[in-house]
Amino acid sequence: MDASSSSSLPSPEPYTAKTIAKAAKAAFENSQLIPLSERVKALHEIRKELENAKEAILEANKRDLEAAQHDVDAGRMSITLLKRLDLNKGDKWDSMLQGVTDVANLPDPTGVVSYASELDDELELYRVSCPIGVLLVIFEARPEVVVNIAALAIKSGNAAILKGGKESTETARQLSAAIQTALSRTSLPRTYIQAIQTRAEVSALLELDQYIDLVIPRGSNSLVRNIQHNTRIPVMGHADGLCAVYLDESADLEKAVRVVVDSKTDYPAACNSAETLVIHRSLLHTVWPEVARALVAADVQLLCDAASLSSISSLTPSIPKFTSHVHPVTPSAYITEHLSLTMAVLTVDTLHAAIQHINAHSSHHTDCIVTENELAASTFCRGVDSAGTFVNASTRFADGFRYGFGTEVGISTGRIHARGPVGLEGLATYKYMLRSKGDKGHVVAEFGSGDGKKKFKHAPIEATSVPF
Amino acid sequence: MDASSSSSLPSPEPYTAKTIAKAAKAAFENSQLIPLSERVKALHEIRKELENAKEAILEANKRDLEAAQHDVDAGRMSITLLKRLDLNKGDKWDSMLQGVTDVANLPDPTGVVSYASELDDELELYRVSCPIGVLLVIFEARPEVVVNIAALAIKSGNAAILKGGKESTETARQLSAAIQTALSRTSLPRTYIQAIQTRAEVSALLELDQYIDLVIPRGSNSLVRNIQHNTRIPVMGHADGLCAVYLDESADLEKAVRVVVDSKTDYPAACNSAETLVIHRSLLHTVWPEVARALVAADVQLLCDAASLSSISSLTPSIPKFTSHVHPVTPSAYITEHLSLTMAVLTVDTLHAAIQHINAHSSHHTDCIVTENELAASTFCRGVDSAGTFVNASTRFADGFRYGFGTEVGISTGRIHARGPVGLEGLATYKYMLRSKGDKGHVVAEFGSGDGKKKFKHAPIEATSVPF
Numbered sequence A, B: 001m002d003a004s005s006s007s008s009l010p011s012p013e014p015y016t017a018k019t020i021a022k023a024a025k026a027a028f029e030n031s032q033l034i035p036l037s038e039r040v041k042a043l044h045e046i047r048k049e050l051e052n053a054k055e056a057i058l059e060a061n062k063r064d065l066e067a068a069q070h071d072v073d074a075g076r077m078s079i080t081l082l083k084r085l086d087l088n089k090g091d092k093w094d095s096m097l098q099g100v101t102d103v104a105n106l107p108d109p110t111g112v113v114s115y116a117s118e119l120d121d122e123l124e125l126y127r128v129s130c131p132i133g134v135l136l137v138i139f140e141a142r143p144e145v146v147v148n149i150a151a152l153a154i155k156s157g158n159a160a161i162l163k164g165g166k167e168s169t170e171t172a173r174q175l176s177a178a179i180q181t182a183l184s185r186t187s188l189p190r191t192y193i194q195a196i197q198t199r200a201e202v203s204a205l206l207e208l209d210q211y212i213d214l215v216i217p218r219g220s221n222s223l224v225r226n227i228q229h230n231t232r233i234p235v236m237g238h239a240d241g242l243c244a245v246y247l248d249e250s251a252d253l254e255k256a257v258r259v260v261v262d263s264k265t266d267y268p269a270a271c272n273s274a275e276t277l278v279i280h281r282s283l284l285h286t287v288w289p290e291v292a293r294a295l296v297a298a299d300v301q302l303l304c305d306a307a308s309l310s311s312i313s314s315l316t317p318s319i320p321k322f323t324s325h326v327h328p329v330t331p332s333a334y335i336t337e338h339l340s341l342t343m344a345v346l347t348v349d350t351l352h353a354a355i356q357h358i359n360a361h362s363s364h365h366t367d368c369i370v371t372e373n374e375l376a377a378s379t380f381c382r383g384v385d386s387a388g389t390f391v392n393a394s395t396r397f398a399d400g401f402r403y404g405f406g407t408e409v410g411i412s413t414g415r416i417h418a419r420g421p422v423g424l425e426g427l428a429t430y431k432y433m434l435r436s437k438g439d440k441g442h443v444v445a446e447f448g449s450g451d452g453k454k455k456f457k458h459a460p461i462e463a464t465s466v467p468f
Helices: A003-008 A017-031 A036-052 A054-073 A079-085 A092-105 A145-156 A166-183 A199-205 A221-228 A253-265 A287-297 A306-313 A321-325 A331-335 A351-361 A374-383 B003-008 B017-031 B036-052 B054-073 B079-085 B092-105 B145-156 B166-183 B199-205 B221-228 B253-265 B287-297 B306-313 B321-325 B331-335 B351-361 B374-383
Strands: A113-120 A123-131 A134-139 A159-163 A193-196 A214-218 A243-247 A274-280 A301-304 A326-328 A342-348 A366-370 A388-391 A410-412 A420-422 A428-436 B113-120 B123-131 B134-139 B159-163 B193-196 B214-218 B243-247 B274-280 B301-304 B326-328 B342-348 B366-370 B388-391 B410-412 B420-422 B428-436
Touching: A017 A134, A017 A159, A017 A193, A017 A199, A036 A054, A036 A092, A036 A145, A036 A166, A054 A079, A054 A166, A079 A166, A092 A145, A134 A145, A134 A199, A145 A159, A145 A166, A145 A193, A159 A199, A166 A193, A193 A199, A214 A221, A243 A253, A243 A287, A243 A351, A253 A274, A253 A287, A253 A366, A274 A287, A274 A351, A287 A301, A287 A306, A287 A321, A301 A306, A306 A326, A306 A342, A321 A326, A331 A342, A331 A351, A342 A351, A351 A374, A366 A374, A374 A388, A374 B428, A420 B428, A428 B374, A428 B420, B017 B134, B017 B159, B017 B193, B017 B199, B036 B054, B036 B092, B036 B145, B036 B166, B054 B079, B054 B166, B079 B166, B092 B145, B134 B145, B134 B199, B145 B159, B145 B166, B145 B193, B159 B199, B166 B193, B193 B199, B214 B221, B243 B253, B243 B287, B243 B351, B253 B274, B253 B287, B253 B366, B274 B287, B274 B351, B287 B301, B287 B306, B287 B321, B301 B306, B306 B326, B306 B342, B321 B326, B331 B342, B331 B351, B342 B351, B351 B374, B366 B374, B374 B388
Parallel strands: A134 A159, A134 A214, A159 A193, A243 A274, A243 A366, A274 A342, A301 A326, A301 A342, A366 A388, A388 B428, A428 B388, B134 B159, B134 B214, B159 B193, B243 B274, B243 B366, B274 B342, B301 B326, B301 B342, B366 B388
Antiparallel strands: A113 A123, A123 A428, A410 A420, B113 B123, B123 B428, B410 B420
16 A cells, blocks of 8 residues: 555544544534524433433443442442432432423523623624633532533533543443433534543643633542642632631621531531631620530531630530530641531631631631621621622522522632632623624724824613624 | 740741732732722822832833843844833823823722622622732833733732833833832832732742732733743733634625725734735635735735635736735744734635634634625624624724723633723622621521422612622
């Protein structure tokens, strides 16, 4: 075989991270003219196909669970992790399907005009929301995230590459196959949603900033941190959820007890649970003992600084649990995300000191003040540099569903693009469309400060969508 | 002197990149409660102090210019760069001062509510714009950028660290000194705006993502690219401005000539100038020869593909300039930002092919279609994945002032946070403030799907600012 005949038959591009990323970008670009109705249809097809393939998916899930049980028995996996894998547990399967329908029914985050101005007679500028491009979503354990993220990406018009945890490989493979089958019944490219399996592929993809526009890690602190430190692509997410509740001088006792207990105990493993309790010194013998009593009754381990420890030490004889639940704090406790029934306690002399401690130690996720004082509330909300600053409300409210977004893409502690709980809007960016309707088109050279030069008009246009 | 007495007198922290970054973060955090009026006062003080220090500043500028002249004579610097250094040229000094006043008069980008919802009776959520934190701004040559960026940062409530080009070191130092003197007459910390001098400091700062929240490079392609590749901190800006104009099948001749000539020649060194002309094949013997004639008359060098070259070759005898101005293209011309009177020309068979070429080769900055067809306009604007998609209007309109923002922080080709020309809004992020006005505060445990559980209300609140 001579060289010319061999070169006339190009060999297919090998299946590499670059091939995947290029295919995703091409799928995104080619999808820009596909109407929303087709994207919504894709979501309904996905739900249908998941129902069709239920048996195969749950069988794959069973294989993952068996392998996981093996790992649990060998002490290599926690029972909590194993439980998260089970797609047939409780109403998980049905919620997963319902989630797809819910996303289909959410308002379209794209095509929304947020700024419109007539720059000159017959020259109209529109800033309009549009998809970002290609998302790389990396998550752990829970296999239903494949479906959840695929639905969010399709609804918002973004292509996505998904990588789940190795524990759920079999399940994720079946779920992805069902999604691809569903996509093949629409005009969306099949490569719109792609799944990858290996960490090596993730590492390679994190280098490809020319194709991938946003990385969304959902999982443990170490997963997120590792990704943040290994890519130039923007990352949306949070590594830590180190939230604090501050009991202000004027804190109401009942509110203090309710808000602190809920923030700490409602779901200790969540990122929006409180890890630190900051107390104004004036409360040490009034509100604090009652809060401590309630926390200990809820089985919370308290790691106290000298002042807060000493002020409740006299209670120890009357509350036997105090002996096992109240301990002196070490400095590292104030920068630890316990994710369990453990809380670090700090005494401060002023609101300002509380704000300073929180800004220096919290992960800028969500922090709360309990106060009856409007000025203190206002000062705290502005002075604390976190995505959420709450007054007399549990940190656990920091959540996309509770905020009313209808979904949650994740929670971001970054300050660029999206911050706090992120809804579908967080998967959109915007572009500017400018249209001249003038007889001769519009050119810049006609504008300026000289004689006979045009001046810009900059008259606001009332518009919610682009009229062309 | 014994060890204990020496340790009782802590030596001042050495002046390092980390010290600077920490000081900036502290200045930012401490400034959160300082009202807008004080920030505006700071801007007026800066203008006053610049006027006071005019002589010293212009003398420093003279020293920079002399050193630069030396470099120009030695062939180490371009005369263009030298000209940019001159603070006393034309109305540059006065515009710089006026710019400070203009920024002072712009609307406050912070404190604006973009989402407000009553989650439950007496539980109110507000999403409110706020400063980002610490900006690191790196720029070249033009020393007035120090003042410009300082004004934008102060107005938007961000602390900033500024690094200018080494060519303007003396001027930048005097400008910074004036800014610091002005700040010392306000309650803003002096470390709110800091200037650094060395590249080593920049390299060190680019590592400090715990203190620095956003990097804004303003300068050459290589400067921006180098920064993008050497930091995990989000970068707002653009490396290339590779803009295209597409002449659609239905393009009007006059509009085509005007828009192409303006896009190419109004200011060839600007990032929003067109570098590529894409032509529908049907125009090769109608519109294209006239456009070519106009471009060549404006001294533009045309690098043409075979089809566009052949269709105008018959004109060469009648237009002598064609011999010196029309040349065959090489593929690299389609990915080159010429920044001069040079334009690459490509012939395509369809609108779709034009969109594909632009998506694959442009820098996603600004691209234009010249067309009389509404559907083609709409398809181009949606199908081209760029920050600006224009119809019958010069690419040169892509500019913060022309868009009506009153200022321009830069132009971003990223898709995260801000895209296209960025106004003061681009220096703001948002946070969520949640306030319970309920008698007992609000806890999550009371909400849920069970009996006696509360349901979320999610009733929109009409609000433009936070009422507490």
